[in-house]
Amino acid sequence: MAQQGETMGRIIELINVSKEYLQAGDNTRQALADINLGIGAGELVGIAGMNGSGKTTLARLLNALLLPSSGKVLINGMDTTEPGYQQEIRRQVGMVFQNPDNQIINPIVDEEVAFGAENLNLSPAEVRRRVNWALEAVGLSDLCYHAPHLLSGGQKQRLAVAAALAMRPECLVLDEPTSMLDQPGRRKLLKCLLQLNREHHLTIIMISHCMEELAVADRLIVLHEGAVHMDGPPWVVFSSPQFTALGLKPPPIASITGSLVRQGHQIDKKIVTLEQMVEYLCP
Amino acid sequence: MKVDPRSKMLLVICISGLALIYNNPLQLALLLAVSLALLGAFRFDIGMIGGYLRPLVSLLLILFLIQCLFTKGGQVWLTIGQLELVSSAGLIAGASVVLRILVVVNSAMLLTTCSSRDFVLGLIQWKVPYEIAFMVSIALRFLPLFRDEMQNVITAVQLRGVELKKVAWGEKISMYRTLIFPVVYRTMLKAQQLSIVMEARGFRAYPRRTYLRRLDLYWADYVIMSLALTVTVILLVGQIL
Amino acid sequence: MPIIEIKDLTYVYQSGTPYEKKALEGLSFSIEAGEFVGIIGANGSGKSTLMQHFNGLLLPTAGSVLVKGKNTAVNHYYSELWKEVGLVFQFPEQQIFASTVFAEVAYGLKNLGLEQPDIERRVEEVLHRVGLNPEEITHLSPLRLSGGERRLLALASIMAMCPDVLVLDEPTAGLDPAASDRVWQALQDMQRDYKTTVIMVSHQADELILLANKLAFLEEGRLLAYGGKVEVLQQMARRDRDDWLLPDHLQLIYCLEDCGCQVNTDIISLEEAALEISRILKEPTRCKV
8 A cells, every 4th residue: 555655754653553432331442453554744645444344543642632552653753642742732733523513612713713823922023924824725815703603604614724734734634524514515615624634734534425525635545443454545445345345435436437437438447526527517 | 990800709798798698688699789780781681691590599498488387476367277288488598598699609600700710810910829710711611511411311211202390309300310410421431532632722731821911901901809808898797787 | 106206495593593593494305115316416406305304304494295185293203113214324424333334224123122033124125135245244343344344234224224215315426336236225215115115315426316216306405397307307417517516427418519519409418428429420410510
């Protein structure tokens, strides 16, 4: 499996990482088993897998919300198990979660975004600068003084992204950020994330059930029962029979490309998104 | 005219304090009128008060009856055989208890006229530790969540054909007991998720933190606070003497 | 006689207050018994509000809702409607309150007045129907089940009451393909075995368009289209591209049409779309490629 992070600077490294949970009745559940993974700066990585495959556990390990049972998680060389590094790790790895409502802490949008920066003990002027920049980056500048709970689901998620951005992270981890959004909301969030990745070189790791979203990633990792089963460009992963064997369905466009290739058409195998297909058929 | 939340807090403390000391329904009724007037002055929607107080009605009724029946003295209004049930002292005591609770609840509503963020800032600028002030604001944030979860579960029960209004009291209590568990569980789940988000955003990461906004006291605040304190002290002294 | 008839339905939240909001405006349509109807709309389109009118949880501000010929406003929810129309909200596992799986499913059945042996039989049957194994789980607390299993349990609790109409809001949101398939199968089986009318509310058309007989398209409280799938999908494609609620393969077809390609838009499934693209590739002139 080609590890794309090798040539670029690796900002995240998992070395022989395992995680077990205790369950009722002295049972342990193995959430992750011996994971080895490296993610380079500026990558847009998608993580897919059935429910229970360990995706959420993996996400939480990345910013020291959870610690590995064995093995090491290194963020820019810092070990998450060292207490002294935890705060800096949390600053460098921003997180956005699934439920838009359960991430709102403050009653005004700009204060919500400011929360993280305030916790870093920066000057009020610097906090204000970061708030303005973050809201601009997610397209919510107009709603600066609004009440967060009155925003739409999509806007709330972009607000959560802005709140993470205010801490100037190197990397953003999103755990199923669109599963409670409708299509228009999802589109706007994705557009925002793509822009952050392409223009601001923010490393983005996105967990999702929605294959259409993961199709735009540079790299797709598939987890199954706590182990990494597939890791490569989305078009390679989607077209492999192993993907469906793991209980997942490729996105419609990738299915169409696959069926066209099988029929012998001279179509670019790498087409997995709507934009790519439209561009190809109707430039 | 923007009034600092600290002025409002002082008003609440003064009014509630007086309510705890007064025993006369007349004085308490006056206090209630004052608190309602203040709520109006701070643009609190008086119509909403009904909504807040409705759940308390049965509790207030029970307290009124208990006080009525167990406080004896003065002219007797109702007897059954040899038993004196309701006396004027009882009525006065009952009225006092009800009015006192109403005053405290209404004056606490004053605090909802400022945003929870301002409230926290106000407490912090009065040197209350950040964590405690923050806990208060999060608690305020969770009350509607708790209510939403309760509503969720009640709807679930309605969908299975249970008409809550027609359920007998005994069964209703046992039903609420069963239902309270998922409500508390789900609210705690939300609380846990929120705490994860707070940790991810560096809550208490460093010993000190800055604040985007500052609250400043203006002349209106000084006037309100000094008036409130002066009036309260005068009334307290008058009550003691 | 249609099983559900909606006439000029209008619903306004908190009418008369500053928070007044018109959630539904002038909706009229009817649903025949045994149909599978999909109602598609973005968040805020009024679909959840509409859903609650089907069983009388909400009553119209204007207009009427007739279920089996009877007006829901005549307030017979607790005598009949709750048995005739079963509602499953989004993330129904949030409304589980019993301490065992059995108790959760049996709760509604007890209120229906069934005898214990019948209750046990129905519980077992409905759990099998959703693909859960009764022997393993009836005595367990719902908290011991996985998220997907809890979803199936919540669904089973309403299905067990065998309503004439089943109304669901995004029943497969957040589920794996495997669990989703079990939900679809269970719904289709109900339709086949009990002639249950199924109404599904969703903000994405992907799976719905394959199973439904008819579609309804809701936008900002108004019914913009209702009827055959192809017609409704074509109507949906006339909105702004940014607001499309169509699955990717249909978006592709309509994008190509906008581009000037000669493409057949009477398409619903992924296979048909693939076939159409294949035809376009064989006849490049159709798309000026």
